[in-house]
Amino acid sequence: xxxxxxxxxxxxxxxxxxxxxxxxxxxxxxxxxxxxxxxxxxxxxxxxxxxxxxxxxxxxxxxxxxxxxxxxxxxxxxxxxxxxxxxxxxxxxxxxxxxxxxxxxxxxxxxxxxxxxxxxxxxxxxxxxxxxxxxxxxxxxxxxxxxxxxxxxxxxxxxxxxxxxxxxxxxxxxxxxxxxxxxxxxxxxxxxxxxxxxxxxxxxxxxx
Amino acid sequence: xxxxxxxxxxxxxxxxxxxxxxxxxxxxxxxxxxxxxxxxxxxxxxxxxxxxxxxxxxxxxxxxxxxxxxxxxxxxxxxxxxxxxxxxxxxxxxxxxxxxxxxxxxxxxxxxxxxxxxxxxxxxxxxxxxxxxxxxxxxxxxxxxxxxxxxxxxxxxx
Ligand code: FES
Ligand code: FES
Numbered sequence: 001x002x003x004x005x006x007x008x009x010x011x012x013x014x015x016x017x018x019x020x021x022x023x024x025x026x027x028x029x030x031x032x033x034x035x036x037x038x039x040x041x042x043x044x045x046x047x048x049x050x051x052x053x054x055x056x057x058x059x060x061x062x063x064x065x066x067x068x069x070x071x072x073x074x075x076x077x078x079x080x081x082x083x084x085x086x087x088x089x090x091x092x093x094x095x096x097x098x099x100x101x102x103x104x105x106x107x108x109x110x111x112x113x114x115x116x117x118x119x120x121x122x123x124x125x126x127x128x129x130x131x132x133x134x135x136x137x138x139x140x141x142x143x144x145x146x147x148x149x150x151x152x153x154x155x156x157x158x159x160x161x162x163x164x165x166x167x168x169x170x171x172x173x174x175x176x177x178x179x180x181x182x183x184x185x186x187x188x189x190x191x192x193x194x195x196x197x198x199x200x201x202x203x204x205x206x207x208x
Numbered sequence: 209x210x211x212x213x214x215x216x217x218x219x220x221x222x223x224x225x226x227x228x229x230x231x232x233x234x235x236x237x238x239x240x241x242x243x244x245x246x247x248x249x250x251x252x253x254x255x256x257x258x259x260x261x262x263x264x265x266x267x268x269x270x271x272x273x274x275x276x277x278x279x280x281x282x283x284x285x286x287x288x289x290x291x292x293x294x295x296x297x298x299x300x301x302x303x304x305x306x307x308x309x310x311x312x313x314x315x316x317x318x319x320x321x322x323x324x325x326x327x328x329x330x331x332x333x334x335x336x337x338x339x340x341x342x343x344x345x346x347x348x349x350x351x352x353x354x355x356x357x358x359x360x361x362x363x364x365x366x
Pocket of ligand 1 (some may be wrong): 244245246247248249250251252253254255256265266267268
């Protein structure tokens, strides 16, 4: 009798353990799903072509010709090794007597080796890309609260038509007379990729 | 190409390759030798002038961009009778040693006190990035502060 009683109790406790475990499993599953989908809402829908276009575009946007002027510490970077801009240049110089345009004009200067393009300037602090991976950069770029309130359409024009962006394929020579490195993708292929990715909904693929 | 601009109050037209550094035009064509060549790489500041009130390194400025602009060189900053506060302070603090770098420093400093009437040491460090081989930085710092004072007093008095 007592044995039967004990067994019944064990069964009861086993039963509640099972339900608790199941409940925990469900909760974990649901919250994981919520977290992962809030991180990347668009991930499941991207087509292989659009994903390839995304990576072609990001091969350019992660290149030093772009990132050198998207610093995370208010110090512009220079050169192929992205060293801090010589002479102690920082963003704070920009509000006073010495600023980018003290030396940089609207085209490259092949006498001095100083690069130049229209609107030569640092990207605003909210658009800091330095140190971010390509997915993070893409998220910052698409975030209207960080990208200067640009719509996807605005971004498409900015990325494919702005002379300062396209300067990356005409970066001139440095002070020693050496040609600056070009991005790893041709301008034409980059522009095509940007348009393709944006036309397909500007979906940021899942981080790999 | 023909390029016209105003320099130290005079209109000038030059006929030259538009990519010629403005510094060459100022020194060799217009024969204004106050502005100096140091590095030719926008690194030393010896060639600093003002274009529409902004400090610009003229060795790295293509003359074509000067079209229609107002340029001031050290010769146009002030004169003996009516020195610019920077010139006055420079004399009072006996800043120069060899003097080669000084016109560039004075133009950069004049632009600084125009934009910032009371520059701190940090403002000076962040804005006066020129190079002086003689190491007159300490006297320049004092002179910039004195010039800022002279300038604000002259504004109050007038
Ligand atoms: S000569 Fe222009 S900065 Fe040195
Ligand atoms: S006074 Fe000689 S280089 Fe400055």
